[in-house]
Amino acid sequence: MRKETDGSEFRKDIVSGDWILVAAKRARRPHRKIKKVRLDPSKKNCPFDDPQFNGAPGPLLWLPHPAAKKHKPEYKNLSKDWWIQIVPNKFPALEPHVTCPAEEPDGPYAKTKGVGFHEIIITRDHKRRISEMSPEEAESLIYAYQDRYRTLAREACIHYILIFHNQGPAAGASIFHPHSQLIAMPIIPPDVSRSLEGSRLYYERNKKCVHCAMIEWEIKKGERVVYENKKFVVLEPYASRVSYETRVFPKKHAGNFDELDSEDRMSLAETMIVSLKKIKKALDDPDYNFFIHTAPVKDGAGHYHWHIEILPKTSTWAGLELGTGIEIVAVSPEDAASELKKY
Amino acid sequence: MRKETDGSEFRKDIVSGDWILVAAKRARRPHRKIKKVRLDPSKKNCPFDDPQFNGAPGPLLWLPHPAAKKHKPEYKNLSKDWWIQIVPNKFPALEPHVTCPAEEPDGPYAKTKGVGFHEIIITRDHKRRISEMSPEEAESLIYAYQDRYRTLAREACIHYILIFHNQGPAAGASIFHPHSQLIAMPIIPPDVSRSLEGSRLYYERNKKCVHCAMIEWEIKKGERVVYENKKFVVLEPYASRVSYETRVFPKKHAGNFDELDSEDRMSLAETMIVSLKKIKKALDDPDYNFFIHTAPVKDGAGHYHWHIEILPKTSTWAGLELGTGIEIVAVSPEDAASELKKY
The missing domain is CATH 3.30.428.10 (HIT-like)
Structure with a gap:
């Protein structure tokens, strides 16, 4: 049974200083739950099931399955037997650059070019999510995050790198196949x-x-x-x-x-x-x-x-x-x- | 035809100093539009079609239709012929109070009681939204906003009053009947x-x-x-x-x-x-x-x-x-x- 907070309560975030409001009684109001919408689960049009076949460039990083790596340390046929690959986002929010852009005035406003890197981290399995992976499989995903993070952290104009994961359409995912993203940007958000x-x-x-x-x-x-x-x-x-x-x-x-x-x-x-x-x-x-x-x-x-x-x-x-x-x-x-x- | 911004661009909000990112090319990625979900449009279970019949307390404010007001300045049968009424929210995020609450420590954190006022501003018509109102009807809605705003601004513990309107479930509305809300709170958000x-x-x-x-x-x-x-x-x-x-x-x-x-x-x-x-x-x-x-x-x-x-x-x-x-x-x-x- 859920305890009920006695009345509602503002709480201050200890780090940002921002307030949030815990209002448990509000939960009893007319049903407003997110309707479940599901993405197309079929493999047929999945751009991540075989990214290169679907027009993606060669990966920025790919890794074999942890089991394969263990048993065959020299294993190299990655284009066939990859477990993780990282590719540039086809619809990037930010794009690569040669020189670092400066903040420039735009009338009374200020702007700067949207440069940086936006990448997709794909695990091989079309359906299996992180919660269903073996610890070795998930470890290898974290290793991939780290590897790209380190590489992009050395880029001259990059000040912040965010690694994130959207699961399902209500969370903004547009593709069923599990994937994470990395965005490297020239400002601190x-x-x-x-x-x-x-x-x-x-x-x-x-x-x-x-x-x-x-x-x-x-x-x-x-x-x-x-x-x-x-x-x-x-x-x-x-x-x-x-x-x-x-x-x-x-x-x-x-x-x-x-x-x-x-x-x-x-x-x-x-x-x-x-x-x-x-x-x-x-x-x-x-x-x-x-x-x-x-x-x-x-x-x-x-x-x-x-x-x-x-x-x-x-x-x-x-x-x-x-x-x-x-x-x-x-x-x-x-x-x-x-x-x-x-x- | 839509012009395409040449590459993406960070823009700084002139007031808050926060950045946003204009990334027009992103719009071409796989369809991620909000799926249209509709609320039940029937009058049958509508709590706002006849609020008092549906258990709401007597209104905090009610107003006749602008046309009725004009033709019969003495018109008083509001319980039957109201155009706007304001009632307390049945599921309030904040609740009335006697004394003003202070910020109190909670371990290393801080909190304060969630006191204040949370009201619903209902226009009579079950379907017609602001965009479909006559200017006189919409003027009377703004008058109602102002009237309650002024009244609650005199309350001792209130520091900020927000008036807002949610249209449709993707915007968080749980009831079809058009309505606005007012929330009066003890902090500045x-x-x-x-x-x-x-x-x-x-x-x-x-x-x-x-x-x-x-x-x-x-x-x-x-x-x-x-x-x-x-x-x-x-x-x-x-x-x-x-x-x-x-x-x-x-x-x-x-x-x-x-x-x-x-x-x-x-x-x-x-x-x-x-x-x-x-x-x-x-x-x-x-x-x-x-x-x-x-x-x-x-x-x-x-x-x-x-x-x-x-x-x-x-x-x-x-x-x-x-x-x-x-x-x-x-x-x-x-x-x-x-x-x-x-x-």
């Missing part, structure tokens, strides 16, 4: 700037990483922790952006996700599989997004603590959210955690 | 704070209202103006949050929308009808949200310039938007304006 600023201020005041303080408190309290192992902790954040928002933190302080070694990757793979399975079971297979929040590439930001945010799609943003920036969370993080723990 | 701060800084630097500077520039340039009359101008903002975002500005500087007199209201009514009709025709009747951005109630904010933002729902937020706070606009504001101007 506004949400990231605000979090970095909050993290820096907390560090200056308290001589401690804000996320470390949060993790310590949450593990002690327990009521918002969903899962933990030796290296990672999964929790519902105190000021969550949506109902059932789930965050995955490395227990050890680290600003950048590219610091993961192979043991860390295996542990993260297991953690992601467990977390996504819990969300799938508890919420009847919802669409979702997840993304990696890490420090900017050109600035160590030693005070920052990288993490993954998973946002299941359980409601639609309306005028209230769009007009205020305050997100209305219908299920409190404590109730969400106690539900997710069951699975 | 984060998006509003950032805009106020941007507006204040611009004013200090330039001794001029940032929105006045923008309006002046846009009217001179013309390429983003959709419509104007003596008192209002409608434009697609340079750094728009979504494709076809449309903003309605009073030409005369005013911080708060409650300063509208009856002539202003008639002009705004006409402007809203024209704007919503254009969006309906150009985008094949999309769902949309609109909201009024005005100064906080307890702080004049003389530098601020109130306005209405209309956000048609033409795409779904995905990991990229959620992970960065950068919104990807597929149709440039210039192209959007030239399309909307045709209707």
Whole structure:
């Protein structure tokens, strides 16, 4: 049984300082659940089932299946037997460049060229998602993220790299075949700037990483922790952006996700599989997004603590959210955690 | 024919300083348009067709039809012949209070009680939307907004009042019958704070209202103006949050929308009808949200310039938007304006 919060409550995000509103009683109003729309699951027109056959250029990176790699270290027939490949996005939001663009005035406004990199990270299996992968398979996906991240971090004009994953149409995916994306851009995005600023201020005041303080408190309290192992902790954040928002933190302080070694990757793979399975079971297979929040590439930001945010799609943003920036969370993080723990 | 922007472009919002990304080529990627879901249009179970019959308390405000008012100034049989009524939201995000709540610590976090007012503004007609109203009918709706705004602005704990309208399920509406909402809250919401701060800084630097500077520039340039009359101008903002975002500005500087007199209201009514009709025709009747951005109630904010933002729902937020706070606009504001101007 779900506990009911006694009245609604504004909660302040400890990092950004933004308010969210937990309003559990709102959940009882007329049904407004996202209608389930499904993408075409057939292999026939899938651009990712055989990307090169479907006109994609040769991959920027490809990897064999972990089992194949183990048994045949010299295995090279990747064009036939790839497990992961990374290709440029055919419809990129940003495009490669020669020189780094400057901010230029445009009347009273300012603009800059939309340059950068936008790539698709494809796993071979047409249907199987991360939650259904073996830990070795998921580890190899994380390895692929890291490899491209490191390569693009060396590009002169790139200041921030976001790796993200959209599952299902309500989360903005347009293709059924599971895939992740990487976008490398010449600016630091506004949400990231605000979090970095909050993290820096907390560090200056308290001589401690804000996320470390949060993790310590949450593990002690327990009521918002969903899962933990030796290296990672999964929790519902105190000021969550949506109902059932789930965050995955490395227990050890680290600003950048590219610091993961192979043991860390295996542990993260297991953690992601467990977390996504819990969300799938508890919420009847919802669409979702997840993304990696890490420090900017050109600035160590030693005070920052990288993490993954998973946002299941359980409601639609309306005028209230769009007009205020305050997100209305219908299920409190404590109730969400106690539900997710069951699975 | 739509012009194509040559490559994509980051644009900085002149008020908040946030970046958005205009990426016109992205629009050509596999179809990701919002699937049209329709709410039950029958009158049978409509809670707003006869709110009191359906268990709503007596209205906080009700108004007769403008025609009835004109012909029978003494007309009083409102419970039968109302045109507009305002009732408390049955599933409020915020609830009334006796004393003003303080911010209190919660471990390392902070929270405050979710107190305030959440009301529904209902127009009588079960089907007819604002775009289909007569100017007199829409004027009376704006009058109702203003009346409740003024009343709640006098409440001790209230710092910000947002009036908003959700049209259709993709915009978060759960009830077919057209209605607007008002929410009065004890904090200044984060998006509003950032805009106020941007507006204040611009004013200090330039001794001029940032929105006045923008309006002046846009009217001179013309390429983003959709419509104007003596008192209002409608434009697609340079750094728009979504494709076809449309903003309605009073030409005369005013911080708060409650300063509208009856002539202003008639002009705004006409402007809203024209704007919503254009969006309906150009985008094949999309769902949309609109909201009024005005100064906080307890702080004049003389530098601020109130306005209405209309956000048609033409795409779904995905990991990229959620992970960065950068919104990807597929149709440039210039192209959007030239399309909307045709209707």
